[in-house]
Every structure is written in structure tokens, then in C-alpha cells.
Amino acid sequence: MIHFMDSQSLAALFKTLSEPVRLRIVYLLLERGELCVCDLVETLQLSQSVVSRHLAYLRHNGLVSNRREGVWIYYRVTQRCCEPLFDYIRQAGAANSEMQDDLARLDATGGQIGCG
Amino acid sequence: MIHFMDSQSLAALFKTLSEPVRLRIVYLLLERGELCVCDLVETLQLSQSVVSRHLAYLRHNGLVSNRREGVWIYYRVTQRCCEPLFDYIRQAGAANSEMQDDLARLDATGGQIGCG
DNA sequence: TGACTATATGCGCATAAGCGAATATGATCC
DNA sequence: GGATCATATTCGCTTATGCGCATATAGTCA
Numbered sequence: 001m002i003h004f005m006d007s008q009s010l011a012a013l014f015k016t017l018s019e020p021v022r023l024r025i026v027y028l029l030l031e032r033g034e035l036c037v038c039d040l041v042e043t044l045q046l047s048q049s050v051v052s053r054h055l056a057y058l059r060h061n062g063l064v065s066n067r068r069e070g071v072w073i074y075y076r077v078t079q080r081c082c083e084p085l086f087d088y089i090r091q092a093g094a095a096n097s098e099m100q101d102d103l104a105r106l107d108a109t110g111g112q113i114g115c116g
Numbered sequence: 117m118i119h120f121m122d123s124q125s126l127a128a129l130f131k132t133l134s135e136p137v138r139l140r141i142v143y144l145l146l147e148r149g150e151l152c153v154c155d156l157v158e159t160l161q162l163s164q165s166v167v168s169r170h171l172a173y174l175r176h177n178g179l180v181s182n183r184r185e186g187v188w189i190y191y192r193v194t195q196r197c198c199e200p201l202f203d204y205i206r207q208a209g210a211a212n213s214e215m216q217d218d219l220a221r222l223d224a225t226g227g228q229i230g231c232g
Numbered sequence: 233t234g235a236c237t238a239t240a241t242g243c244g245c246a247t248a249a250g251c252g253a254a255t256a257t258g259a260t261c262c
Numbered sequence: 263g264g265a266t267c268a269t270a271t272t273c274g275c276t277t278a279t280g281c282g283c284a285t286a287t288a289g290t291c292a
Contacts, residue, residue, distance in 0.1 A: 003211040007136040007143075010208050015134035019280085020123040023130070027123075037239060050281070052240055071238050071289050084204045091200075092126050095119040135250085153269060166251070168270055187259055187268050 013082060016061040017089070021046065022054045024102055027093040029064060029077045030086055031103060036072040043106040129198060132177040133205070137162065138170045140218055143209040145180060145193045146202055147219060152188040159222040 004010040017023055024044060029035060035043075041051045055075055058064040063082075066075045077086065093099040120126040133139055140160055145151060151159075157167045171191055174180040179198075182191045193202065209215040 004208050005212065006214045007139045007212060010205075010212065011134050011136045011139050014130045014139070018127050018131035018134045020127045021280095023123045023127050038237095047282075048239070049241085049283080052238095053280080056240075068239095068289085073239065082204075084200065084207075088198075088200045088204070089126075092120050096121065096123060096126065098122045137250095154267095163252075164269070165253080165271085168268095169250080172270075184259085184269095189269065 012061060013063075013085075016058060016063055017085070019054065019057075021050065022058055023089065024099060025051070025054060025058065025075075026063065026077065026086075027089055027096075027099045028102055028106060029075060030090055031093070032106060034074045034076045035106070036069075036074050038072070039106065040075075042109055043102055045105075128177060129179075129201075132174060132179055133201070135170065135173075137166065138174055139205065140215060141167070141170060141174065141191075142179065142193065142202075143205055143212075143215045144218055144222060145191060146206055147209070148222060150190045150192045151222075152185075152190050154188070155222065156191075158225055159218055161221075 004013075017026065021044065025040060028040065028043065037048070037051060037055065040055070041048050044051060055064065055066075059066065059075075063078055064075050065078050066073050068074075120129075133142065137160065141156060144156065144159065153164070153167060153171065156171070157164050160167060171180065171182075175182065175191075179194055180191050181194050182189050184190075
């Protein structure tokens, strides 16, 4: 558990999770571990610009980190960041048809090298 | 655990918790059970209009409910709403000096009938 | 180096959110 | 009923947020 010195910081964490696209991204990363941007663009069926900006938001707020591998940049959820919240999102996601659809779409098309 | 049919609903829950004043209100209600609006106004040292508006926001999103008792309206956290999140807020609040200050201010002045 | 792919970011716009001040509602008490 | 107290809501304003589009950056491969 991160220690939040003021309510502002804790609120910022919730705000980071308060956007549907960011939530879907976090859920996919929680369930599948590590994904590159183009996997997310294809799975979420959103523009590259939207996905990239939300990833930047998550990154700036410490929820995800990334590593480059050649042309691709892989994102993952930052560990020891806010596990109880992540457990909650996992449970909510399991009962969430939209997030399950995302998972299915990812599994159907994901993992193939070369996204475009 | 509430079942969220889409990521929008889950995001709305986080958005409700993404505002510092609303978080402070929720924390106080979690720790002290039931408070009237004027207790909150005094404790948070904010205008009545701001507090009332945030309470309405929390109420419309199902996180709190209220009951009238004479002139006063008492708010409490809605049970069986999102307990794991509430546990998380309680833990975060215990390490949060601002929220602890709120608790102390409430305990120092609260409970007295007649707020103005 | 140049073409190509993957990703990030700047800009302008539309909408949402939060605030202060004022006003409305609703209960109590005389 | 009229005055008063507690609370809710409306209005106008300012700022924040998210998006599409275009462009920038960075790695790869020929």
C-alpha cells in the first residue's frame, strides 16, 4: 500500500482509474501481464492517439511502466503499487461483459508479431 | 460487490471517489458512521454549498444515503456497496495526515446539537 | 540515407466539473 | 403566518479533460 500524504494524491489515483478506456487498459494488463501499444489499439478498437495518451496518463501516475523491445513498447502494471485496488478491478472485470469482450478479442488476435 | 455491466459504470464509481473533498467526506462517514451536513461543513472547513453539492454527487452515485431528523439531515455510507474499496480508503486514510486532521477536528467539535 | 512502422505529442475544440454567490426549499418555533 | 435555521439548488464563470487531426520521434531494414 502506497502512503498518501494528502487526499489529493489518493484522489489522483482514483481519477486515474475513473476513465473507461484507462480501466479497460488496466484490466487487460492485469489479466495478460504485458502488452504492446498496438495490441491495445487493436483490442480496444480505438485510435492509436487515444490509446497512447491514456497510457501516458497511467504512466505519469505510476500505475504502469513500459520497456522498449525493438520497435514495440510493452506496458505492464506497476507492482507494489495498489494491489487491493487491482484485486477489486479484477473482480469487477470478471463480471463486466465489455471487459470480457476485450479479453476475448485480445486472445483471438494478440501475440502476433507485427500489428499494422 | 456490485456487478458493473460496463466499464463506464465502474469508471463512474472511481470518478465519484476521485475528488479530494468527496474522499474526505467518505472517510469521515466510514470512520464515524453518520454525520449531518453541518458537522461536515465545520470539520472540512468548506462552504455549505460545496459540501452539499459533493454530498449530492455521492448520493446520486449510490455511495451514501441520508435521513432527515428534524432540521438536520444525516448522511451515512451505503452498505453492501463497495466494501473492498472502502477498506482501501480506510487504510489509506489511516496514513493520511489530512484525513487524520479531519477526524481530530470532527471529534473536537462534533456531536453538538446545533451547528451554526 | 531513405522508406516504413510503432509510438508520442502539440494544437484547437467541445464538453464536463467545480466553485462562489445568491436564492429556494423545508422544518421548527414563536 | 412570519422569523429562523439547516440544507439544496440555480446561475455564471473558470478550468480541466478527452478527442481528432496532424506532426514529431525513434527504431528497423534495405
